[in-house]
Amino acid sequence: MVVSGLGFACGPRMPLRPPMFYCVRKARYGAVAAIEMLNEPEASVKRNSYSSGGSAASGSEVNGGKKTPAFKKLNSEDLGISTSMIAKPTRRVLNALKKKGYEVYLVGGCVRDLILKRTPKDFDVITSAQLKEVVRAFSCCQIVGKRFPICHVHIDDTIIEVSSFSTTGRTVHGVWNSKFLNPVDCEEKDFVRWGNCMRRDFTINGLMFDPYARIVYDYLGGLEDIRKAKVRTVIPASASFQEDCARILRAVRIAARLEFRFSKDTARYVKNLSGSVSRLDKTRIMMEMNYMLAYGSAEASLRLLWKFGLLEILLPIQVCLFPVVN
Helix, strand or coil, rough: CCCCCCCCCCCCCCCCCCCCCCCCCCCHHHHHHHHHHHHHHHECCCCCCCCCEEEEECCCHHHHCCCCCCEEEEEHHHCCCHHHHHHHHHHHHHHHHHHHHEEEEEEEEEHHHHCCCCCCCCCEEEECCHHHHHHHHHCCCCCCCCCCEEEEEEEEEEEEEEHHHHHHCCCCCCHHHHCCCCCCCCCCHHHHHHHHCCCCCCCCHCCEEECCCCCEEECCCHHHHHHEEEEEEEHHHHHHHHHHCCHHHHHHHHHHHHEEEEEEEHHHHHHCCHHHHHHHHHHHHHHHHHHHCCCCCCHHHHHHHHHCHHHHHHHCCCHCCCCCCC
C-alpha cells in the first residue's frame, strides 16, 4: 500500500547534503554523567536490594535472545529527575491511586525524556489496581481498547493513560519467552515489573519510575542505551518487527527526534523488513507519519526513511526530491 496523499510536498530549503544516517548522539551531558557515575563499582548494590542509590552489574545484551541483563535500581534524583517535572494532571492521578493503597509508576518514553531533560509529550501511568478499580477512583474515566485495554482518565483538559499490571500479564512476546532467563534472586514485585518492561518496544522505553520511592527501575539496559544514544529493540529485532511492523516507523521517529542511532541488529531489520510497513492500515500509517513529521524532527525523519528504503514506500512523490548519493 502506498500513501501519497499526506499533504506533504515541499522543496528542500537547501541542496540536501549526504545524510548522517545514524544521527549524532545528543544525550544530555548531566544525565549521561549521572548514569556513568552510578555504573562505577563502588555504587553497586545487590540485585535483590531495594536500595535506591546504586546499580547492579551490567549483563549481556537483552536482544541477544539468550538472557536478561542484570537489572538496576537508581535514585531518580541522581539522574536529575524530580517530582516537579511531572505534569500536575498526572500527579493528581498518581496521588489519587497511591492514597487508595495501589502501587503506581510512570513508564515508557516519559521516563526516558525526564532523564534526557526533555519535556514528555505525555505521561503513561501503570498501577497495581485493576482497571475497574481505576474507573471507580475517578469521576471521568473510561476503559478503551480491546486487545490491550487501558483507562483514559480525564483531568482538566488532559487525558492520562493508565494501564494495569493485571491486564498486561500475558506471556512475554510469545515464542521468545523461553529464550530469556528470568531475573534471578529477585522479589516478586521485581518479577512483575520486569515482565511488563519486557513487553515494551525498545529498551529506552522500558524504564519504570516510582515517584514516591524515587527509584528508576531498569531491567533491560535502557539507561546504558540512553548513554550510548542507541535505539535497540527489547527482543531480537527480526521478531519484534514481525510482531508489530509499526515499530519500524516508531524506531525511525525516536531516532530522529532524539538524534539517536540504531543498534546494528535494529538497523539491519529496519532495512530488511521495511516493505512490511505497506501492510499497515492507512490510518495507522497516517498517525505514525504525523507523529514523525509534526514535532520538529521532520528533516531527520525523512533522511532516515530515505536511508532505510521507507520513503519510496510511504512518500513516493517526495522521494524524487532526494539526490542520489554514491
